[in-house]
Amino acid sequence: MKQVADGVWHLDTFFLPNSINAYLVDDVLIDAGTSHSTTKILKQLQGHRVNTHALTHAHPDHQGASHELCENLGIPFWVGERDADAAENPDLIRQRQPSHPMARFYLRIFIGPGHPVDRKLSEGDEVAGFKVLDVPGHSAGHLAFWRESDGVLILGDVLANIDQLTGFPGLHEPKPYLTPDPVENRRSARKLAALEPKVVLFGHGGPVRNTKKFVDFVDALPA
Ligand SMILES: [Zn+2]
Secondary structure, X not given: OEEEEOOEEEEXXXXXXXXXXXXXXXXXXXXXXXXXXXXXXXXXXXXXXXXXXXXXXXXXXXXXXXXXXXXXXXXXXEEEOOOHHHHHOHHHHHHHOOOOHHHHHHHHHHOOOOOOOOEEEOOOOEEOOEXXXXXXXXXXXXEEEEEOOOOEEEEEOOOEEEOOOOOXXXXXXXXXXXXXXXXXHHHHHHHHHOOOOOEEEEOOEOOEOOHHHHHHHXXXXXX
């Protein structure tokens, strides 16, 4: 694991570095890669205290190993209130994705089993010193985690800092075929840009430590 901010470590959950990220924030594991990520995640967590697992959103490349990790580590599962039903019942993840061959492909290869949610998170809750923000669009119950004191933002898939098909770095909106409501997602991106974060940590791609670059990208998005 690599420390990317005070008390925040980056984990790779996939063989390509930075392609599918998770983060350990104090003792909270945020996101869990794919159904093939369990061993890779457990290896990186060795020697670290993990007491809770939380999700940015219930999609197959974030909840894939959630069930196995919660069982293995004996820790509770915290999910945004409007994604909690999907985190418990992956059929709902399927139903809420756009009907597109790529969405079906990712579901088939990555999705993990459901797992009972112990706590439903919503705007204003606190997780490991971060404030929970509701940022729907990429999923109904998508969350971001914001620490105002040093401007660290964990934004899941509201935006990506890699092209998920080519692997080239750069800021992008999430793929439309994996995003049920792109207009709502852009509203969420503008809400996050208004915070003027100093460090932005993504579900996909490396960190952005340039506030202007991030804010300018969001400003240029269509309404
Ligand atoms: Zn994702």
